Amino acid sequence: MSVMKREQFCLVALAATLIGLLSAAPGPALAQEQKAPEQKDSRMASSQWGGNYFPNVELTSSKGEKVRFFDDLVEGKVVMINFIYTRCPDACPLETARLSEVYQILGDRVGKDVFMYSITIDPGYDTPEVLTDFMQTYQIEDGWEFFTGKEEEILLLRKKLGLYIDEVNKDPLDHNLSMIVGNQKTGRWMKKSPFENPYILATEIGTWLHNYKNPMRRTNMYQDAPELRKLSQGESLFRTRCAACHEIGRTPGSVIKPGPNLMDVTDRREHDWLVRWIKEPDVMLEEKDPIATELFEAYNKLPMPNLRINDHEVDMLLDFIETESRRMKKVMEVEAIAAQQEVEEMDCCQKFEEMVLESETANSQTVEEESLVSTEQDSELVANGSEESVVQVSDTVANEVAQVSQAEQPTSKTPRPLSLISWACGLGLSILAFRARMVPRN
Known part of the structure; x- marks a missing residue:
């Protein structure tokens, strides 16, 4: 084969190859049709905890406003959500009182970059008007909102949020005492107990959920942390059952509690009356006990819940209150003296060289x-x-x-x-x- 023929053969083969490739390639429209639809990366938590997961059910606020759970309450926000009902005799009052401390600690941030929601599980009774009265009892204002709605839709919310357990919640008014906090934008959610230290809860909701991806500047080392003292059973009972509503003495900067101050209560009240009041306050209120009724009226009609503790626990609790009252008296005296020393001297007490009598x-x-x-x-x-x-x-x-x-x-x-x-x-x-x-x- 001559050189001329070989070159012609190569050109023909190259032309055939190009024609075949062009015919095999789809056109622009066909390529667009065959392109697979874009999907969100399932590894991103925000895509897993978005509108495709949360029920966008309708709820009614204590003000009577209609809102959608995901669109209006959760999307792109840092939230705290719990479930209560106003007729609850024990757990819900304690839970609400404890969270009211978190509400005070967060202050003006609630309703701006942190949102607190309480949803009733008894919508048949808890109308917007009833929820408003309940909020006033605990001095709850803007930023923390209470909602009601349809019972079946609220039940769906509880299950989706992981706050409903079939084996436990057989009674319609029995509910999981846990709550959930989360940042929908980042997809970080945590189940928490409302009875934890309110300052820790406020830090988790107000700080950790906002910037958990940013490295924290650590100024303290764990090995330098002080050794925790062992709590007596009486102090443990007070912290878990009483501290949500009561304090012993008053320290500057502490949050305001909705119940009376228990400083020297063992001296101001008879021992037998205190024992019965701690064991069965609901019964004493029903019997119209004069002191119990007076306390109920004086403290915004906030009923004391039945703590369900025995005689031995009552004695240990009263012993701790008496001991702590003596300690807090000394603390408050020292603070008062220190405060007087820090006060500037008044003009009438100043010494002037040119003073004329x-x-x-x-x-x-x-x-x-x-x-x-x-x-x-x-x-x-x-x-x-x-x-x-x-x-x-x-x-x-x-x-x-x-x-x-x-x-x-x-x-x-x-x-x-x-x-x-x-x-x-x-x-x-x-x-x-x-x-x-x-x-x-x-």
Whole structure:
């Protein structure tokens, strides 16, 4: 085969290859149709916990407003969600009181970058009006909202949020005491207990859920942490059952509790009454006990829940309250003394080098008045041209000035302003008298 034929054969083969490739490639429209639909990366938590997971059910707020659970309450927000019902005799009041501490700690952030939601599991009874009264009992305002809705849709929410257990929640009004906190945008969700330390809960909701991806600056080392003391059973009972509503004494900066202060309550109330009140407060309120009724009315009609503790636990609890009251008295006394030392000294107690007493002021005013009278007399005499009178008055003024100067020397080495004025007046009058002598008579 000649060189010319081989080149022609190669060109034909190359042309056939190009034609085959072009015919096999789909057109732009066909390529667009055959392109697989874009899917979100399932490894991203925000895609797993988005609108495709949360039921977008309708709820009604305590203000009567209609909202959608995902679109209006959860999407793109940091939230805390729990389930309660207002007729609950024990757990729900404690849970709400504990979370009210978190609400106070977070302050103005609630409703802006942190949102708190409580949803009733008893929508047949808990109308928006009932929820409003419940919020007022715990002094809950803007930012923390309560909702009602349809019972079957609320049950669906509880199951989706992992706060419903079939084996446990056989009674419709029995509910899981856990709550859930999360950041829908980042997909980070945590199941928490509302009875944890309120400052820890506030930190988790207000800080960790916002910037958990950013490295935290650690200034303290774990090995430097102080050793935790062992709590007595009485203190443990107080922290878990009583601290949500009560405090013993008052420390600056602590959150306000909805119940009465228990400082010295063992001295103010009879022991038997306290024991029964702790064991069965609901029964005493039904019996219209006068002290129990008075407390109920005085503290915003907030009923004390039945703590379900036995006689031995009541005794340990009262022992702790009595011991803690004595300790807090000493703490508050020390704080009061420290606060007094930090207060600035009042103006009335300051020492001024130029302070003038009332008696000194009266004496100075008398001397000044006498000097003014003398000055007026001297002026009249000078105007009349009486040389002898002027000289006599001048000598009199000079003597008065000398007497005043001598009187002030023992009390102060530095002449007072009024003394200087009197001395200057006398000197001026003496000069006037001397000039009057020098004037020739007609």
